[in-house]
Amino acid sequence: MALSTEESGRLVALLSGQDERVTTRWTEIVTSSLRGRLSQAELRRQVQDLHRAIVATGDRGTIDLSADNAAELRAALSELSRGRARQGFSATETTISIFALKDVLAELVQETGGPNALHDYVAFSKLVDEMGLFTFESFVRTRESLIADQAEQLLELSTPVVKLWEGVVAVPLVGTLDSARAQVVMERLLQTLVDTSSPYAIIDITGVPAVDTQVAQHILKTVVAARLMGADCIISGIRPQIAQTIVALGIEFGDIATKASLADALRHVLRLNGVETARRQPRRDA
Template sequence: MPSKLASLIEQHESELLDEWLEHQKRALGSAAQRISDGQMRTASQRLLGALRMTLQAHGPEAAAKDPALLQVLDAVSHERVAQGFSPSETAVFVFSLKEALYDRLQKEFGNDAAAFSKETWDVTRLLDNMGLYTFETYQKSRDDIIRRQQQELLELSTPVMELWDGILALPLIGTLDSGRTQIVMQNLLDAVVAKNADLAIIDITGVPTVDTLVAQHLLKTVSAARLMGTDCIISGIRPQIAQTIIHLGVELQGVVTKASLSGAFAYALEHRKMSIVKNSGIAT
């Protein structure tokens, strides 16, 4: 059964596109500035084309489930999220096509009340489904972006540096919860492999408090490094932290601790039978 809607779009594709773009701009208002006319036209043209092909192939009933059409909607939603459009502004993209199509249907079927109401009903249902889909995809792509940013932020905040050949330093800043411990551990252990390091200094100068849980996380990191064959020193233990550790009865079993990073570094060099000597100026 040939879809009336499909042939309608086919016959008037370019006028429809212009009318739709008008509706979009009006609905978006000042938000329309976030996107160039060209971008808006390309996106609209693609969707209209996909819609026509879907209608020709599957009719209005099944159109809203056609993967080819959904793919175009996905792409548009992702683009709009990246451009900073709100969910409703993104939905406007689809819903404004309803207005354009409605005008077109009125011109075409204005005299045939039965056909007009049937086609209008089809258009409404189809575009509502498409709009809802766009909305959902928008939400999903925004969730993805947030998740990715959180991950990136965590990774950014835990650098691992090579202090000396085979000696790594891991300055921890901020609180250490179980999620962060995972990332810290992973960064440290990956660096251990990459740098072939047999000693790592974990500096906790920037950790505000050390309670039983934080200590547990630190010990897990130390244990995991040891399982791979790398020893750890914990440095940067401020007086208050030393007090809390004792007060809470936290056991740092067998872990070498130093008050400062420089102390830990000196220990590490000594451990390797190395020392730093002042050049007294005898050599030229």
């Protein structure tokens, strides 16, 4: 959707002829829609940027949002929507800043009049719609990447692998485990075993509300993989409902050690290592 050469020319004339008035009016409309969440000066600057970009595009030929000469305009629109998305504005609040231009144009076209008024307004409107959609698209893209970043951060935060004792590491799992997260946990745990040269790992699932077949499979695979590497896993913190689910689903935990609590699991490992007996004996002797 592009404006014809004449339409572009008339739009540029309209906008640049009374630029002070256009930006002021535009800023007014946007300010009222945002209810004071951005300062007047800030909005004015944004509107001026857009105004300048449209006029600059028109000076370089016909105005077509997808053409090469509109690169500056597209950049201005993207920058606006990126900023708004980061500041937590809604999609409506963002696109309305563009659609506000329509109101301004309507007033201007009405005043100027002429035989082409209606025709021009429809063409200008289409351009503004297109700009609005473009803004909306980049708004959504920014939000999506924000969400992806946050999900990744959450994943990092929610799967700590901690060293409990010399040769013993633990992963306290908290929250729902989906396949992606289970995989991250698995890889991280195994890598920590190598890095710390720990032959024991405790997987604590006290904070996991539910276990389905897939999650149970992931835990089992982790245990088997750890064994292949020469380390033993103990699963602790299995709550009654989860024990029931495990049995009901027919999942075989086989000879994998399971303990009621993290403390029990640690005690079990230490006993295997002979640590506890070594600590008790001197006390008995004394």
